[in-house]
Structures are given as C-alpha cells and as structure tokens.
Amino acid sequence: MKNVYLDNNATTRVAPEVVEAMLPYFSDFYGNPSSMHSFGGNLGLKVREARARIAALLGAQPEEILLTSGGTESDATAIHAALAAYPHKRHIVTTRVEHPAIKNLFEQYGKNGYRVTFIPVDCEGRIDLDEFRASLSEDTAVVSMMWANNETGVLFPVDEVAAELKARGIVFHTDAVQAVGKIPIDLTRTDVDLLSLSGHKLHGPKGIGALYIRKGTKFKPFMVGGHQEHGRRAGTENVPGIIGLGKACELAAGKLNDIDTRVRGLRDRLENALLEAVPQSMINGERANRLPNTTSIAFEYVEGEAILLMMNEHGIAASSGSACTSGSLEPSHVLRAMGIPFTAAHGSIRFSLSHYTTAEEIEFVIEKMPPIIARLRQMSPFWQKAAQSG
Numbered sequence: 456m457k458n459v460y461l462d463n464n465a466t467t468r469v470a471p472e473v474v475e476a477m478l479p480y481f482s483d484f485y486g487n488p489s490s491m492h493s494f495g496g497n498l499g500l501k502v503r504e505a506r507a508r509i510a511a512l513l514g515a516q517p518e519e520i521l522l523t524s525g526g527t528e529s530d531a532t533a534i535h536a537a538l539a540a541y542p543h544k545r546h547i548v549t550t551r552v553e554h555p556a557i558k559n560l561f562e563q564y565g566k567n568g569y570r571v572t573f574i575p576v577d578c579e580g581r582i583d584l585d586e587f588r589a590s591l592s593e594d595t596a597v598v599s600m601m602w603a604n605n606e607t608g609v610l611f612p613v614d615e616v617a618a619e620l621k622a623r624g625i626v627f628h629t630d631a632v633q634a635v636g637k638i639p640i641d642l643t644r645t646d647v648d649l650l651s652l653s654g655h656k657l658h659g660p661k662g663i664g665a666l667y668i669r670k671g672t673k674f675k676p677f678m679v680g681g682h683q684e685h686g687r688r689a690g691t692e693n694v695p696g697i698i699g700l701g702k703a704c705e706l707a708a709g710k711l712n713d714i715d716t717r718v719r720g721l722r723d724r725l726e727n728a729l730l731e732a733v734p735q736s737m738i739n740g741e742r743a744n745r746l747p748n749t750t751s752i753a754f755e756y757v758e759g760e761a762i763l764l765m766m767n768e769h770g771i772a773a774s775s776g777s778a779c780t781s782g783s784l785e786p787s788h789v790l791r792a793m794g795i796p797f798t799a800a801h802g803s804i805r806f807s808l809s810h811y812t813t814a815e816e817i818e819f820v821i822e823k824m825p826p827i828i829a830r831l832r833q834m835s836p837f838w839q840k841a842a843q844s845g
C-alpha cells in the first residue's frame with residue numbers, strides 16, 4: 456500500500472492545478488506588482504483575480520480580503536486591529552480550545568495588562584453560550600472564537616455569537632483556518648467582522664493566507680512599511696502564493712459537496728469500524744456538530760506517540776493532538792479543556808481526511824489499526840492493571 460495521508464488538518468497536498476497556476480509567477484512573471492514597468496504590469500490584474508476568487512469562496516467582496524502570510528498572521532492582525540481601534544477597552548474574550556495562534560496571543564495580551572476570559576467547553580468540546588454571554592461587558596473590545604477546532608473538528612456557534620456581538624457593538628473575529636474549504640461559508644449571512652484563513656489547509660501553498668475584514672470594520676495595520684494592500688499590510692506581495700491561494704479557493708468551492716457526502720461517509724466508516732474493533736476506544740466530541748473530515752479517537756491506555764510510530768511503519772500519517780504541539784508529551788490543551796481523562800487523552804489520534812482520500816485507503820487503516828493498539832496494550836502496564844481490576 457502506498458502512503459496514506461490522514462493528517463490534512465496539519466497541512467494538505469498542494470493541488471496539481473494550484474502548482475500549475477503558480478509556476479509562471481516564479482519563472483516568467485517575476486516582477487514586483489508595485490513596479491511601473493511591464494514585468495510587473497499584468498500582475499496587478501492577476502492579484503485582483505485571485506482576490507476575487509478568495510472572496511467568492513466566503514461570500515465576501517474582493518476589497519474585504521487582506522492577503523497575509525497565513526493563519527497565524529491573520530489572527531494576530533485581526534486582534535491587533537480590534538484592540539488598536541478601541542484602545543480604551545481592556546477586556547478580551549476567547550475559548551479554552553483555540554489554536555496556539557490565538558491562545559498564546561491572548562495569553563501575551565493578558566501579560567500586557569488586558570483582562571482575558573477563556574470560555575470553557577463541555578466534555579464534547581462545546582461552549583456554553585450563557586457563560587459566554589455573561590462574560591461580556593462594556594469593556595470587551597473583541598471576541599475571538601474559532602469556527603472549527605483543529606483537533607476534534609468541533610464546530611462553534613459562529614452565527615449565533617456573531618449576531619449577539621453585533622447587537623452589543625463588540626468586534627468578532629473567527630479563526631476559520633480549519634473551516635474554509637471544508638464547509639460552506641457565506642459571510643452575507645453571518646455578522647462576523649474578521650475571519651482568518653490559511654492557504655496550506657485547503658490544498659494551496661504554505662506561507663499565504665487571508666484576513667477577511669468586513670466593510671466598515673475599524674482597521675489599523677499590524678505591519679507597517681510600504682503601501683501594499685492599500686496601506687493595510689506592508690511587504691512585497693507573495694505573487695505566486697496569492698495566485699495559488701486564489702486557485703485553491705476556486706477549486707475548494709467545487710469540492711464542498713464531495714467533502715460533505717463522500718468524505719463524511721469515509722470518516723464515519725473509519726470511526727464506526729475502529730470503535731467496533733478496538734475495545735475501550737471513543738470519539739472525542741462525538742455528540743458535537745463536527746467538520747466532516749475530522750475525527751479524534753481516544754484509544755485508552757496507550758501512548759499516542761507510540762501509535763503514530765507504528766502507524767508510520769505502515770505508511771499511515773495522522774497526528775496525536777495538534778501537530779503544532781506534538782513536540783511535547785503533555786495531553787493537548789484542547790482535550791484537557793474537554794476533561795478527557797488522562798488515560799484517554801494520551802492515546803488520542805486525530806485522523807483528518809481530504810477529498811483526495813479514497814475508500815481503499817480507509818479500509819487499509821481499518822485493517823492496520825486494531826493490531827497496533829492490541830500490541831501496544833500488551834506492553835502497557837496501565838492496560839494490564841486496568842484489565843486486572845476488571
């Protein structure tokens with residue numbers, strides 16, 4: 456069997472059509488879009504086309520799209536802009552399960568004098584809307600809530616939160632890095648002010664992303680310097696990346712149905728088969744509304760990193776917790792916030808599929824996983840102890 460890549464929430468394969476669209480902008484059309492000569496002449500038009508494609512995937516206007524270097528920069532730019540626009544407000548709100556791009560940013564603002572509320576989640580990874588409402592005050596400058604969680608795929612009530620915040624005049628940012636390209640997003644129907652996305656999560660290149668800034672939202676640039684992006688983000692444009700992101704967004708729009716039906720079916724087949732074949736396994740966030748491509752399965756009394764190594768021997772790529780935190784052996788902050796018991800959090804594996812995933816690949820994983828878990832449990836003193844105590 457060839458390699459089976461089920462780590463698409465970490466990053467995705469760049470679509471061949473995207474590579475093809477980008478290549479001329481390294482070799483033939485390498486000018487600077489700001490230049491007066493004709494090497495750069497047509498690039499402005501191409502960048503405009505790409506911006507329009509990105510906007511179309513979101514139901515946005517092209518001028519509402521700010522091009523950035525990726526999800527992390529979009530997140531930082533959004534929060535910086537909101538705080539700079541309302542300097543007298545000193546309270547910021549987010550959830551306990553955000554990606555480190557938001558989590559660490561909010562912790563940093565906390566150290567710099569802001570009052571930060573981290574809204575807890577229940578055992579399914581869902582926030583309590585009443586608790587969220589109770590946290591808001593006249594002093595709240597911005598709320599940042601992810602659209603979809605990168606580890607569990609749990610979806611957040613973005614529409615409801617956006618409507619509530621609009622009524623109260625509080626800026627709302629959503630980190631939609633894991634949602635864009637996996638579920639339909641229509642910003643004409645939701646009152647989000649700021650939204651982050653990242654190219655490499657939707658079969659585009661790394662190092663390119665976008666921040667949606669709703670028309671009328673107060674904005675102060677995070678990166679100052681040249682006049683690119685109408686003075687909203689300095690730095691020479693990453694033209695091949697922008698073209699690639701535009702193409703990736705155009706392709707993503709045509710794949711949403713496949714992800715919602717075929718890919719969801721493959722994910723469900725994987726979950727059901729593994730839960731049936733492996734005793735003491737469970738899905739983290741099973742009862743929550745989730746992304747169709749993601750499942751986080753806890754195999755109790757085994758070590759996630761050991762499972763990944765054995766999966767790797769079969770050419771299967773997945774992730775334990777978030778790829779960004781897998782350098783540490785601590786259970787992820789997301790699973791801890793959900794109150795997943797230590798013995799289960801430690802053995803949690805995230806499988807994330809894409810529209811390239813095939814039924815054959817999923818059957819291969821279903822065949823290989825149970826013996827891996829059984830072998831590791833034979834070596835696990837925790838499992839032996841648990842088995843003895845019934």
Ligand code: PLP
Binds near residue numbers: 605632655
């Ligand atoms: N936000 C979420 C939810 C993510 O999953 C990630 C990447 O894993 C990021 C932000 C960071 O995006 P980037 O890698 O483009 O900086």
